[in-house]
Amino acid sequence: MTGEHFARDAEELDRQFLERVEASHLGGIRCLARGEVLHWQGDPVEYVFVVRSGNLKEYALLPDGRAYAYRVLGAGGLAGATAYLLGHDHDTITQSLDEAKVIALQPSEFDRLLTTNARFSSLLMKKLAQSAKSSSDRARDLGLLDVQQRLKRSLMDLARRHGIATERGLEIAADLTHEDIAQLVAANRSTITVLLNELKKQGLIWKKGRHWVVITPEHAQILDGLREAVLSARAWEARSWVERAVESDVDPMLALNALSSGMRQVEELYDSNELELADVMWSASVMKESLALIEPCTIASGQQVPSLGTVVFGTVQGDIHDLGKNIVSMLLTARGFRVIDLGVDVPAERFVAAVREHQPDILAMSALLTTTVQNQRLVIQALEDAGLRSTVKVIVGGAPITPHLAGEIAADGYAPDAREAVELAWGLMQL
Ligand code: B12
Known part of the structure; x- marks a missing residue:
């Protein structure tokens, strides 16, 4: 069963279970403020709780003081039943994440439902089976996945279970702090903060008020497919993922990011x-083909933006690496720049001639070899000699370039990746 089916079934089960409990008119309602604890670890079981609205977190304190969260309970979620049925004290803490309401069933009421209400018993059995399955899935994830993969999996599960569909993603309708997420993933908070920022940067998650929004599972699958296709250099797969990306309206920026991440x-x-180098060449050609297919979409997405300025762009003489240049160039176009692409292996005289002819706002150069970085310096010198240096801002990039090096060759700016390159160009236009 896929994660999506499992989540849909679990949600439906929670809904039916809550309906059944409410129809019995048993138990009293308790209102919980955000952060209020329903029961502590070690407390005797006085009630079995069914969540009526809001979200609660079920977690345990480990002997070394760390906290481990088992799950987030939404409407229809059940707390305290396992401890009651096994006849021991609560071995978890249940605490509300936001304002919540729960139905508190006394053990005698819970027993009455169990023994007299066959529908309740069958739903309860399904819930316990599901909870056992989630626990074993999580134990498997802990053993097999690294923290980043576990984080992605947990966010996706939360989005499926507690998500509300919005235009671009699934909004997790629970106030989750970094600490809550760290407990669910069994990692420390600072690691989770770094990883969440990374996912945010990749555009896979974002915040809406206090809630996290996660990209839809379908878009996430397409992005994974694009990354994998470049990594395994499978051209036909890449083509079909690009087609799906276009059909499903995946943000072209995210698609470019996914391809870059594969590369x-x-x-x-x-x-x-x-x-081997041959493998790299295959991946590079798959990437190039995919970029060409995505290009019309990036241009379309940029059409609403008025032209910001002109950029002359090229890879310097002696260097034929152009994947990075093409990505930056595409995003600049999408952002509203007019880009004049001079291609690869561009000698200094051609850069100078292009600056004279097109009078761009920005001259952008890419260099991937340590030997060709120096050619960026030669271009800047040639601009000086032609009396054109003050007419144009020069930005440089490519894996061997550092901010220090960029300063040394008197460039006006450097960026380590395409996203920052666009911000850099945009920033320079404001000066
Ligand atoms: C793919 C690749 C190739 C492909 C290029 C295909 C193509 N059409 O581009 C092929 C196989 C053809 C190739 C050939 C060679 N390659 Co090569 N190649 C790579 C590899 C694996 C990936 C580069 C890449 O495309 N990355 C993906 C893109 C998206 O990233 P990027 O280019 O860094 O661009 C990003 C940022 O840097 C930034 N950016 C890029 N440009 C710009 C510009 C501006 C203005 C800004 C602001 C930002 C910016 O934004 C981009 C997007 O995020 C690198 C390894 C590496 N670690 O970089 C080696 C690498 C660059 N290659 C290397 C070498 C040695 C060669 C060859 C000499 C091999 C050979 N013996 O023939 C030839 C060189 C031929 C030549 N004269 O240029 C070395 C360079 C070593 C060095 N320090 O000088 C590397 C580092 C591999 C290595 N570890 O040895 N290569």
Whole structure:
């Protein structure tokens, strides 16, 4: 069963369970303020609780003082039943994440429902089975997945279980702090903060008020598909994922990010000798083809934006690496810049001639080899010699460039990736 089906079934089960309990007119309602504890670990079981509205967190304090969260309970969620049925004290703490209402059933009332209401018993059994399955899934994830994968999985599960569909994603309708998420993922809070920021930067999650919004599972699957297709250099797969991305209206920026992230993984594998140069070339050609297919969408998405300025862009002489240049160029176009692409292996004289001809606001250069970085300096010198340096802002990029190096060759700006490159260009236009 897929995660999505499981979540849909669980949600439906919670709904039916709550309906059944409410129809019995048993139990009293308790209102909880945000952060209020329903019961502590070690408390005797005085009630079994069914969540009526809001969200609660069920967690345990481990002997070393860390907290481990088992689950978030939404409407229809059940707290205290396992401890009651097994005849021991609560071994978890249940605390509200936002304003919540619960139905508190006395053990005698719970027993009455169990013994006289067959529908209640069957729903309860399903809930307990589901909870056992989630626990074993989580134990498997803890053993097999790293923190980043667990975080993605947990957010996706929360979005499926407690998400409200919005235009671009699923809004998790619970006030979750970084600490709450860290407890659910079994990691420390500072790691989770860094990883959440990383996911935010990639555009996979974002905040809406106090709630997290997670990209839809369908879009997440497409982005994973794009990344994988570049990594495994499968052209036909990449083509079909790009088609799906276009059909499903995936943000072109996210699609570009996913392709770049696949290429970054290729770089890492090449650097650690796990891939040959030929593999890199295959991945690069898949990436190039995908970029060409996505380009019309990035341009379309930028059409509402008025032209911000003109950029002359090229990879410097002696260098044929152009994937990075093409991505930056595409995002600049999407943001509303007019980009004049001079291609690769561009000598200084051609850059100078293009600046003279097009009078751009920005001259952008890419260099990927340590030997060709120096050619960026030569271009800047050639602009000086032609009396054009003061007419244009020069920005540089490419893996070997550092902010220090950019300063040394007297460039006006440097950015480590496409997203920041666009911000840099935009910032320079405001000066
Ligand atoms: C793909 C690749 C190739 C492909 C290029 C395909 C293409 N069409 O571009 C092929 C296989 C053809 C190739 C050839 C070569 N390559 Co090569 N290649 C790479 C590899 C694996 C990935 C580069 C890449 O495309 N990254 C993905 C893109 C998206 O990232 P990016 O370019 O960094 O761009 C991002 C940022 O830097 C920034 N950015 C880029 N440009 C700009 C510009 C501006 C203005 C701004 C603001 C930002 C910005 O934004 C981009 C998007 O986020 C790197 C490894 C690496 N770690 O970088 C080696 C690497 C760059 N190659 C290397 C080498 C040595 C070569 C060859 C000499 C190999 C050979 N022996 O023939 C030839 C060079 C040919 C030449 N004269 O240029 C070395 C360079 C070593 C060095 N320090 O000088 C590297 C580092 C691999 C290594 N570890 O040895 N390569």
